[in-house]
Amino acid sequence: MSDSTPGRPPALPVTFRPAHTRAVLLTAGAALFVVITLIALLLDHLSPGERVSFVFTAALLAGVLFLLARPKVVADEAGVTVVNIVSRRRLEWAEILQVNLRPGDPWVFLDLSDGTSLPALGIQPGIARQRAVSDARALRALAEDRSTPGDAAPPG
Structure with a gap:
């Protein structure tokens, strides 16, 4: 994320982060949460407690991916x-x-x-x-x- 010429440091403040990796992780985390939540809502034979556990698991997995993007x-x-x-x-x-x-x-x-x-x-x-x-x-x-x-x- 630096915009410096060779031999000269970038202007401050500057933030360095793995942008591509971050985009992949955030997208995967959001998609994973949406897909698992939709599955929980669409499966008719699940009890309310099972649906909640699906959503909780989806949130947990997405949270891990979001932490990896930090x-x-x-x-x-x-x-x-x-x-x-x-x-x-x-x-x-x-x-x-x-x-x-x-x-x-x-x-x-x-x-x-x-x-x-x-x-x-x-x-x-x-x-x-x-x-x-x-x-x-x-x-x-x-x-x-x-x-x-x-x-x-x-x-x-």
């Missing part, structure tokens, strides 16, 4: 918010040491100053590999641009 990475002037399937973490730019998307990785990994690595599922090469590579480069450029040491002399 991941995103939001970068702003103050830092980065990584939203994964069931978690959200706010990072300051200085906490991000490196942005990695190696061949075969399922998503971007952020190497952090506390020695840990945080998966950022909002940038994943699944359906749109080139988009993920572009987004990873844009986030890397932003992190490098914003993570400069505060005690460095200003240019000039």
